[in-house]
Amino acid sequence: MPLRIYNTLTRRKEEFVPLHGNRVSMFVCGITPQDSAHVGHAKTYVAFDVVARYLRQKGYAVFYLQNVTDMEDRIIEKIEKTGKDWRDIVATYWREFQEGMRALRCDSVNLYARATDYIPEIIAQIQGLLQKGFAYVARDGSVYYDTTKYTDWGKLSGQKVEELRPGARVTPDPNKRNPADFALWKAQKPGEPAWDSPWGKGRPGWHIEDTAISIHHLGPQYDLHGSAVEHVFPHHEAEIAQAEAFTGVKPFVRTWMHTGMLMVAGEEMHKSLGNFWALKDALKVVSGDELRFFLLNAQYRSPINFTQAGLEEASAAYRRVRDGVVNARAAERVAPASGSGDAGLKAAVATARAGFTAAMDDDFNTREAIAAIHDLVSASNRALEAGAGRAALHETVEAFREFDEVLSLFSPPSADADRILTGVLDFLVQLREDARKRKDFATSDTIRTRLADLGIVLEDTKDGVRWRRK
Numbered sequence: 177m178p179l180r181i182y183n184t185l186t187r188r189k190e191e192f193v194p195l196h197g198n199r200v201s202m203f204v205c206g207i208t209p210q211d212s213a214h215v216g217h218a219k220t221y222v223a224f225d226v227v228a229r230y231l232r233q234k235g236y237a238v239f240y241l242q243n244v245t246d247m248e249d250r251i252i253e254k255i256e257k258t259g260k261d262w263r264d265i266v267a268t269y270w271r272e273f274q275e276g277m278r279a280l281r282c283d284s285v286n287l288y289a290r291a292t293d294y295i296p297e298i299i300a301q302i303q304g305l306l307q308k309g310f311a312y313v314a315r316d317g318s319v320y321y322d323t324t325k326y327t328d329w330g331k332l333s334g335q336k337v338e339e340l341r342p343g344a345r346v347t348p349d350p351n352k353r354n355p356a357d358f359a360l361w362k363a364q365k366p367g368e369p370a371w372d373s374p375w376g377k378g379r380p381g382w383h384i385e386d387t388a389i390s391i392h393h394l395g396p397q398y399d400l401h402g403s404a405v406e407h408v409f410p411h412h413e414a415e416i417a418q419a420e421a422f423t424g425v426k427p428f429v430r431t432w433m434h435t436g437m438l439m440v441a442g443e444e445m446h447k448s449l450g451n452f453w454a455l456k457d458a459l460k461v462v463s464g465d466e467l468r469f470f471l472l473n474a475q476y477r478s479p480i481n482f483t484q485a486g487l488e489e490a491s492a493a494y495r496r497v498r499d500g501v502v503n504a505r506a507a508e509r510v511a512p513a514s515g516s517g518d519a520g521l522k523a524a525v526a527t528a529r530a531g532f533t534a535a536m537d538d539d540f541n542t543r544e545a546i547a548a549i550h551d552l553v554s555a556s557n558r559a560l561e562a563g564a565g566r567a568a569l570h571e572t573v574e575a576f577r578e579f580d581e582v583l584s585l586f587s588p589p590s591a592d593a594d595r596i597l598t599g600v601l602d603f604l605v606q607l608r609e610d611a612r613k614r615k616d617f618a619t620s621d622t623i624r625t626r627l628a629d630l631g632i633v634l635e636d637t638k639d640g641v642r643w644r645r646k
C-alpha cells in the first residue's frame with residue numbers, strides 16, 4: 177500500500193509521490209521566540225517529527241526546513257514591555273524551545289532558518305512582486321501585497337476576498353488599497369529595530385519570510401508544507417499568493433498538511449482564559465516521553481483535549497509499553513533456543529508490523545500505529561509467561577526497534593548506559609544465585625529486596641532466574 181496523505185489544498189487523501197525522485201523537501205512553520213512555547217506547539221512539532229522520521233524509514237532523503245520568526249510584531253511588543261534588546265529576547269526563548277524539543281525527542285529538523293538571516297532574499301522577492309504588479313509601496317514606506325491582483329486568492333482556505341471587505345467594526349487602514357492586503361515590508365516606527373531597503377528602513381512582514389526562505393532552499397515548488405490548522409488563513413493563503421505570483425510556478429506546494437488544535441479541558445487555549453500550558457510547565461508534570469506518547473495517541477489532524485486525567489492515562493499506557501519492550505529485550509539475552517510461546521509470538525509480530533505500516537501509510541495514523549504496538553506488547557508478555565525462545569524474542573525486539581525509529585518513544589537499547597545497566601543486573605542475579613547455592617539466604621534476600629525497591633523483580637523460570645521491570 178502506498179503512503180497516502182490528506183492534502184488541505186485538494187481536501188482529500190492522495191498518494192504521496194515526491195517531485196524529484198527519492199528526495200522530499202519539507203517545510204514547517206517555526207516559532208516566534210518571544211514567549212514560552214506551549215503544548216499546542218509541542219503537538220505540531222511532534223507530529224511533523226514523526227512525518228519526517230516515517231518518510232526517512234521508507235527510504236526517502238528528507239530535507240526538513242523550519243523557519244524561526246526572530247522579528248515580528250509580538251517581538252516589538254515584548255521590547256516595549258521589557259525594555260530588552262530583541263536579540264536577548266529571541267536568545268532566551270529560543271534556548272527554552274530547544275530544551276523542550278530535546279525533551280520531546282524532536283530532532284529531525286535539518287535546518288532552522290532565522291528570518292533576519294534572509295533579509296536580501298526577502299527584499300529581492302518583494303522587488304519581484306512590485307515589478308510584476310502584485311505589490312505597491314504605501315505612503316509611509318511600507319510595501320503591501322495587492323490581493324485583488326491575485327486570482328487564486330482563497331484556494332487553500334476557501335475564503336473569498338469579498339468576505340473580507342470591511343465590516344462595520346473594522347477600521348480601514350489608510351495605507352492599504354484593499355482590506356485583505358497584507359504587509360510585505362513594514363516601515364520603521366521610532367525606536368524599532370530596522371534594516372535598510374529600497375523603500376527605507378523597516379522590517380519584513382510575517383508571511384514573506386516563509387516564501388523567501390523556502391524558495392531559497394527548496395526552489396519554486398516543493399513537496400510538503402506543514403503547520404497548525406489555524407495558519408491556513410491568512411498565513412498560508414498569503415504564502416501561496418506571494419510564491420505563485422513571484423515564480424509563476426503552480427502549485428507552490430504540492431501537499432499542505434495541517435495539525436488539529438490542542439484544546440485544554442474542552443476549550444481553546446488562551447492566556448486570557450488562564451488555561452495556558454507552557455511546554456516547560458507540562459514537562460514538570462510528565463516526562464517528555466510520556467507527553468510525546470500522549471500527543472501521538474491521536475492522529476495529527478484530530479484535535480486533542482489536554483486534561484490531567486488524559487495525561488495520567490497516557491503515562492500509565494506509556495509505562496506499560498516501555499516495560500513490555502524492556503522486558504522483551506532483557507529476556508532475549510538469556511532465552512533458550514525455543515519456547516512453547518514462539519509460534520504465537522511470531523504471528524503477533526507479523527500482525528503488528530502489518531498493522532503499524534497500514535496505519536502510518538494511512539495519513540500517518542499514529543493512534544492506530546500505537547494500538548498495533550500495544551497488541552504486540554500483550555503478545556510478548558503472554559509469550560514470556562509461556563516460555564519464549566531467542567529467535568522469536570529477537571524478532572519481537574527488532575519490530576519494537578523499527579516502530580521506535582518512527583515514533584521515538586524509548587531510549588535506544590544500544591546506548592552505553594543501557595548496556596552497563598543490564599550487565600550489572602545480570603551480574604547481581606548471578607551473585608544471588610551463588611549465595612542461594614551456598615545457603616547464604618541473608619545475602620540472597622537482601623539482593624532481591626533491594627532490586628524490588630528499584631522496581632526490578634526476579635522470577636524463576638525453567639531456564640533459571642530472570643529479572644524484569646515490575
Ligand SMILES: [Zn+2]
Nearest residue numbers: 205206386411
Ligand atoms: Zn509560517
